[in-house]
Amino acid sequence: MSNQLGTDPDTSTEQADRARLVADLEHRIDQLEALDDSDLGSFTTLDWFFCITGAVVLPVIALWLFAP
Amino acid sequence: MSAEDFDSTANQLDSPGREDSAFGRMPLLIKEREYGTASAHTTCFAYSIATWCFLTGSFVAELVGAVEGIVCLIAGNLIGIFITTMALGLGCQRYGIEQMDCCKPAFGQRGIKIPLLFYLINMLGWSGLLLVMFGNGIKNILGALELPSGDWVVGGGVALGLGLSFLIVTRGVHLLSLSNSIIAPGIGLLIVFMFYKLFHDFGWEAIAAAPPLDPGPNPTTNYVIALELGIASGISWWGGVGFLARNTRSQRNAIYPEIIQLGLVGSIACCIGLFSALVVGTNDPTEWMVPVGGVVLGIIALTFVALANVTSTAVSLFASGLAMRHVKRFRATRWWQLMLLLIVPCIPFVFWPHELFDMGDAFLAYNGTMYAPISGILLADFFFLRKQKLNLRALFEDDPSGEYYFHRGFNWVALGSLVLGQIVYITMYNPISGEIHPLSQYIPASVASSALPALVYGIGMRILGRREKMRPQPSSEEPSTNRLISPNV
Numbered sequence: 001m002s003n004q005l006g007t008d009p010d011t012s013t014e015q016a017d018r019a020r021l022v023a024d025l026e027h028r029i030d031q032l033e034a035l036d037d038s039d040l041g042s043f044t045t046l047d048w049f050f051c052i053t054g055a056v057v058l059p060v061i062a063l064w065l066f067a068p
Numbered sequence: 069m070s071a072e073d074f075d076s077t078a079n080q081l082d083s084p085g086r087e088d089s090a091f092g093r094m095p096l097l098i099k100e101r102e103y104g105t106a107s108a109h110t111t112c113f114a115y116s117i118a119t120w121c122f123l124t125g126s127f128v129a130e131l132v133g134a135v136e137g138i139v140c141l142i143a144g145n146l147i148g149i150f151i152t153t154m155a156l157g158l159g160c161q162r163y164g165i166e167q168m169d170c171c172k173p174a175f176g177q178r179g180i181k182i183p184l185l186f187y188l189i190n191m192l193g194w195s196g197l198l199l200v201m202f203g204n205g206i207k208n209i210l211g212a213l214e215l216p217s218g219d220w221v222v223g224g225g226v227a228l229g230l231g232l233s234f235l236i237v238t239r240g241v242h243l244l245s246l247s248n249s250i251i252a253p254g255i256g257l258l259i260v261f262m263f264y265k266l267f268h269d270f271g272w273e274a275i276a277a278a279p280p281l282d283p284g285p286n287p288t289t290n291y292v293i294a295l296e297l298g299i300a301s302g303i304s305w306w307g308g309v310g311f312l313a314r315n316t317r318s319q320r321n322a323i324y325p326e327i328i329q330l331g332l333v334g335s336i337a338c339c340i341g342l343f344s345a346l347v348v349g350t351n352d353p354t355e356w357m358v359p360v361g362g363v364v365l366g367i368i369a370l371t372f373v374a375l376a377n378v379t380s381t382a383v384s385l386f387a388s389g390l391a392m393r394h395v396k397r398f399r400a401t402r403w404w405q406l407m408l409l410l411i412v413p414c415i416p417f418v419f420w421p422h423e424l425f426d427m428g429d430a431f432l433a434y435n436g437t438m439y440a441p442i443s444g445i446l447l448a449d450f451f452f453l454r455k456q457k458l459n460l461r462a463l464f465e466d467d468p469s470g471e472y473y474f475h476r477g478f479n480w481v482a483l484g485s486l487v488l489g490q491i492v493y494i495t496m497y498n499p500i501s502g503e504i505h506p507l508s509q510y511i512p513a514s515v516a517s518s519a520l521p522a523l524v525y526g527i528g529m530r531i532l533g534r535r536e537k538m539r540p541q542p543s544s545e546e547p548s549t550n551r552l553i554s555p556n557v
Contacts, residue, residue, distance in 0.1 A: 022555045028095045029460050032163055039098065040162060041318025055150035055327050059143030063295060066139040068287040 093393070093557060095460060096164035101315045108312070108321040112329030114252035115308060117259055117337045119201065119376050120194060122353035124301045125341020127429040130282045131290040131297075134275045137342040140291065144298015144512075145335035146327065151299075151518050152306045152439065153313075153326045155446040159458065160313040161322035167310025168394050169463045171442070174449040174525070177466055177556065178477025180394065182486065186438040187307050187391055191384040192410065193431050194304075196417035198377040198384075199229040200425040204354040205374035212358045212367050222421045229378050230411055230418070236382040237389070238404045251376045258369055262340050265360050270347050278346035284502065292508050296497055297429060299514040300436035301338065303443065305330050307387065352425075385410055396556075433499035436514040441489020444518035445482050448526040467553035481528040489521035 103111060128137045159170040168187070171180045203225025210217035266275065283290045305326070313322035341353055348356035354373065358366030389406045392398045398406060417424050450456060462471035474480075496505045496513035507516070 021557055022552065025094060025464060025555060025557055026551060028097060028164075029464070031097055032095055033460055035098070037162075041320055043158065043319040043323065047320060047323070051150065051154070051323060051327060055146040055331060059146045062139050063143045066136055068136070068291050 093166060093169060096314055098164075098317055101164070101317050103312070103316045103321060103325075105318075105321055105325075108316050108325040109329055112312060112325040113256075113333060115305075115312070116329045116334035117252070117255050118380055119198060119255065119353070119373055120380070121259075121334060121337035122341035122344075122373075123197060123201065123428060124297065124432060125338040125343075126345035126350075126353055127432055128294045128297050128338070129342045129345035130280060130429065131294045132280050132283070133278065134343060134346055136291055137294060137346075138339055140294040140298045141301070141338045141342065142298070142332065142335040144295050144300075145302040145338070146331040147512075148299040148302020148436075148514065149305055149327055149331035150302075151443045151447070151514070152303050153309050153323060153330075155443070155450040156306070156309045157313040157322040157326060158319060158456065159446075159450050160310040161316050161319055162456070163458055163460050163463075164314050165310070165460075165463060166314055167306070168391060170310060170450075170458075171446065172463050172472045173454060173458055174445050174479060174482045176474040176477050176479040176482070177470065177472055179474070179479050179483055182483060183442050184391055184394055186442070188388050188410075188413075190304065190307055190435055190438065191388045191391075192413045195233075195381040195384045196226075196414045196424060197428050197431065198380050199226040199233075199414065199417055200421045201352075201354055202226065202229040202374050202377040202381075203421055204352055204425075205370045205377070208354045208358065209367055209370050209374075212363055212370075219422070223418045226414075226418045226421055229381060230414055232378050233382040233385055234407055234411060236379070237386050237407050251372075251379055254372055255376055258372060259337050259340050261365075261369075262344065262360060266340070266343050266347065269360070275343050275347055281345060281349060288509060289504055292504055292512070293433075293497065293502065296436065296508075296513055297432055298335070298338075299440075299512055300433050301335070302331055303439045303514060304432070304435040305334075306435075306439040306443065311387075430499040433497065437490050437493040437499070437517065440493060440514040440518040441486045441521040444489060444520070444522035445485050445525045447518075448522040449482075449529075452526055453529055461552065464555050464557060465552055466556040469553065481532060482525055485521035485525040485528065488524055489517040492520050493517035 125137070125141065128141055131137075132140060156167050156170055159165070160167060163170075168180050168184055171183050175183060200222065203222035206225040206228075207217045207219075207221040210221060280290065284293075308330075309326060312326060316322045316325075344353070344356040344360055348359050350356060354370055357369045357373070360366070361369050385407055388410050389403065392401075392406055392410070401409075450458075459471050465471075465473070467473070468476075472479075493513045493516075496508045496511075496516055497503075504513075
């Protein structure tokens with residue numbers, strides 16, 4: 001059975017595709033792990049301040065002001 | 069979604085389990101990511117103004133008037149999108165991964181099937197609602213043309229919409245990218261047109277004075293539930309946040325466009341549904357197009373919205389199909405079989421369209437039940453436990469020795485916290501019965517069901533000594549020599 005599978009062209013192609021896929025994944029993981037955080041742009045304390053103020057603090061104030 | 073994305077994926081759909089394109093699970097390298105600042109904002113804008121905005125606005129119109137509705141929709145959406153976006157957005161962007169993979173450090177390799185189930189419920193539930201809107205649209209077009217239009221038209225429309233969506237996602241995915249490039253700007257124009265007509269024909273005074281459609285006896289309760297719907301609307305974006313963020317090149321582009329466009333602009337679009345429903349007096353968006361726009365423009369708008377609903381459904385089916393590839397059993401299933409399988413849960417909408425549509429507001433709130441605890445757990449995991457460092461290799465490792473394998477693939481602390489979050493939500497606000505706990509007046513159910521699981525998860529993981537599992541990824545000075553033992557792609 002295993003010999004038959006081994007010589008089956010479809011199975012061989014699938015195995016080759018799978019090997020290529022895994023090799024590609026390994027390559028991507030290596031590249032992304034090697035990236036420094038600065039390569040991705042920074043999200044600073046000031047960004048957090050803007051996001052928390054704009055998306056949490058101001059909406060809560062508005063909700064409080066307009067509550068029935 | 070660009071034409072190239074759909075085409076590259078479409079070419080691989082007939083090769084089951086090989087969707088290793090931008091839509092697949094492969095981590096995206098920086099050079100492969102599409103979105104700079106402008107394109108990230110444009111894409112998020114196109115997402116934010118979809119037809120479900122009309123539905124969300126009209127659900128809120130049942131409870132509160134225009135002013136309170138605006139506040140609940142905008143504030144709620146912003147809070148919801150903040151809870152959802154921060155951990156997922158930064159995590160998916162840093163490693164180029166999609167959201168299900170980003171959940172693995174918290175839920176485990178097999179535990180992510182629970183968020184995956186929620187994701188499918190969310191996608192298919194919205195699809196059903198949009199298809200009922202499609203069926204209602206056909207019925208109202210026939211009505212405007214004074215042609216016979218019984219209730220059976222709606223169910224028939226849902227069946228037709230399902231068939232069209234199936235054809236699009238199995239035969240002509242390139243048609244979807246083409247129609248999307250027309251639909252998104254068209255919906256934008258429709259929203260501007262509707263704003264103009266509403267303010268021109270009715271005026272702000274009439275809109276502001278219009279009473280809610282079906283309010284409860286207690287104004288505070290109505291306000292709390294309307295806010296909950298707003299937050300749930302923001303949290304509903306959970307399914308799209310990872311895809312958008314992983315395609316961005318900088319961390320800021322992973323966060324700001326989502327908060328500004330999905331949170332702020334999306335909620336403004338929801339206000340169209342709110343205003344229209346209030347002045348026309350119905351929660352069905354397809355019923356106010358003709359009264360607001362006139363017969364000719366109303367029919368054009370209805371036709372357009374109907375088409376938009378079909379393409380939105382097709383996108384949901386498409387995304388659901390790709391998500392199903394996370395399950396080993398479905399990795400080798402033919403694409404058309406997978407799509408057929410996903411259509412089955414939508415079939416009840418053919419037979420009970422009105423009954424299920426009337427439960428739409430409960431479904432919207434239930435999105436909060438599903439995603440709020442997950443978002444809280446991810447916030448605690450990504451920021452406080454892992455200090456924003458994931459082990460990328462372990463995300464793709466199915467071997468039990470993998471860092472994110474936990475106990476038989478499940479992290480029971482996360483799953484227990486998730487159940488706790490759902491109990492908290494249902495206790496504070498039951499979407500089916502509409503009952504709220506007095507505490508909901510001070511803290512929304514979504515926020516509580518996000519915060520408490522986050523706290524319990526954080527403490528639980530510390531107590532159970534998982535700190536050895538929280539190792540930061542190897543630094544660039546110490547490249548990993550490990551190789552995947554059992555890759556899960």
